[in-house]
Amino acid sequence: MTGSDTAWSGDDSRVYSRLADIAVPSRREQMAILITQIRFKTTDAFKLVDLACGESGLTKAIQTLYPKARATALDGSQSMLTVAPINLAEFEDRTETGVFDITAEDWLHQIDGVGLVVLSLVIHHLDSTGKPRLYRNVFNCIAERGALLLVDIVAGRRPSVWSLHANLFDRIAYEQSMTATDSTELYDIVRKEWNIFIYPQEGEMPDIFFDNLN
Ligand SMILES: C[S@@+](CC[C@H](N)C(=O)[O-])C[C@H]1O[C@@H](n2cnc3c(N)ncnc32)[C@H](O)[C@@H]1O
Numbered sequence: 001m002t003g004s005d006t007a008w009s010g011d012d013s014r015v016y017s018r019l020a021d022i023a024v025p026s027r028r029e030q031m032a033i034l035i036t037q038i039r040f041k042t043t044d045a046f047k048l049v050d051l052a053c054g055e056s057g058l059t060k061a062i063q064t065l066y067p068k069a070r071a072t073a074l075d076g077s078q079s080m081l082t083v084a085p086i087n088l089a090e091f092e093d094r095t096e097t098g099v100f101d102i103t104a105e106d107w108l109h110q111i112d113g114v115g116l117v118v119l120s121l122v123i124h125h126l127d128s129t130g131k132p133r134l135y136r137n138v139f140n141c142i143a144e145r146g147a148l149l150l151v152d153i154v155a156g157r158r159p160s161v162w163s164l165h166a167n168l169f170d171r172i173a174y175e176q177s178m179t180a181t182d183s184t185e186l187y188d189i190v191r192k193e194w195n196i197f198i199y200p201q202e203g204e205m206p207d208i209f210f211d212n213l214n
Pocket of ligand 1: 013077125
C-alpha cells in the first residue's frame with residue numbers, strides 16, 4: 001500500500017482476486033446495477049475515476065459500454081496495479097492507472113471536474129470520519145452535474161440483521177462456489193475467513209449508510 005494505515009495487504013489482494021466471484025454476492029449483478037445508474041448516454045464522452053479499482057473489472061465494464069469514456073483507475077495495492085493495466089489493455093489509449101491512498105487527500109486533483117466517480121467495495125475500509133470526508137471531497141471536486149456511484153457493505157440499523165446477513169452471505173458463497181467450480185473448496189476458504197459478518201478483519205468498518213451523510 002501507499003503510506004496508509006490500512007490493514008489491506010498484498011496477500012489480501014491475491015486472495016481477493018481468487019475468491020471475489022465466490023465471496024461477493026451476485027457480483028456481476030451488483031456491477032450491472034451500478035452501471036445502470038450512470039446518467040450519460042452511451043455515445044457521450046466523459047471522464048470517470050474508479051477509486052480502489054482492484055483488478056479494474058468495473059472500469060472495464062463501463063469502458064466497454066461507453067466507448068468514448070476516458071478512465072483513471074486508482075488503487076493502493078501494487079499487485080492490483082500489476083493486473084489492472086493488463087485487463088484494460090484494449091482501452092489503453094483512454095485509460096490511466098495509478099497508485100493512491102484513499103485515506104489521504106493528495107490525489108483529489110485526479111477527480112477535479114470529472115463526470116463520474118465509482119467506488120466498489122472499499123468504503124467499508126474507511127472509518128466513520130473518513131467516509132463523510134471522502135463524500136464531501138468528491139462532491140467538492142467533481143463536475144457540477146457529476147455523480148458518485150458506490151456499492152459496498154453497510155451495517156443495518158438492527159443488530160439482529162447482522163446474523164441474517166452472516167447466514168445469507170455463507171449460503172450465497174456456497175451456491176456460487178458450486179456453480180463456478182462444482183466444488184466447495186473456495187467456499188470453505190470464504191466460510192472460514194471471509195464472512196465479514198462473522199470474522200470482521202482489522203480495518204473493515206461498515207457503517208449505516210445514511211449516518212455518514214449527516
Ligand atoms: C475488496 S477490494 C475491491 C476492489 C474492486 N473495487 C472490486 O470491486 O473488485 C478492495 C480494494 O481496495 C483497495 N484498498 C484498500 N485500502 C486502500 C487504501 N487505503 N487506499 C487505496 N486502495 C485501497 C485494495 O487494494 C483493493 O483493491
